[in-house]
Amino acid sequence: MSQRAFGKLLGVSATAVQLWERGDTVPDTENLAKLAARSGYTLEEFLRLLDGKPVSDPLDIQQIVTKIKFLPLTQVAAIVRAGVERLAAAAEVSGD
Known part of the structure; x- marks a missing residue:
């Protein structure tokens, strides 16, 4: 920037x-x-x-969400990708 x-x-x-x-x-x-x-x-x-x-690392979800709101979009995209991968892995294990 x-x-x-x-x-x-x-x-x-x-x-x-x-x-x-x-x-x-x-x-x-x-x-x-x-x-x-x-x-x-x-x-x-x-x-x-x-x-x-x-x-110190944030301990509750609200602190984490607050931090995410101000991250650059490239970092938010990396977080979203990690979340999608985790959900896909969980769905695969549960057979959904």
């Missing part, structure tokens, strides 16, 4: 995105929260990732 498109998605300029990428500036809290949400994380989880600390 281009800096311009990403900036538009977050409501900031392409220049702001460029400065963040180069490490010249840091997004404010509001933009960090937007970045976290677009990445499928809470702000707290996102800050832990930025600090190089591990983030």
Whole structure:
């Protein structure tokens, strides 16, 4: 995704995105929260990732669904393929 498109998605300029990428500036809290949400994380989880600390795996289905909503479509497609393969294998075993 281009800096311009990403900036538009977050409501900031392409220049702001460029400065963040180069490490010249840091997004404010509001933009960090937007970045976290677009990445499928809470702000707290996102800050832990930025600090190089591990983030716990989601434990309930709602957390997983929330994360999936913000994944790139290529990753969602991989998840769907895995689900279809699992369902097909289960149907084969059960004889359906």
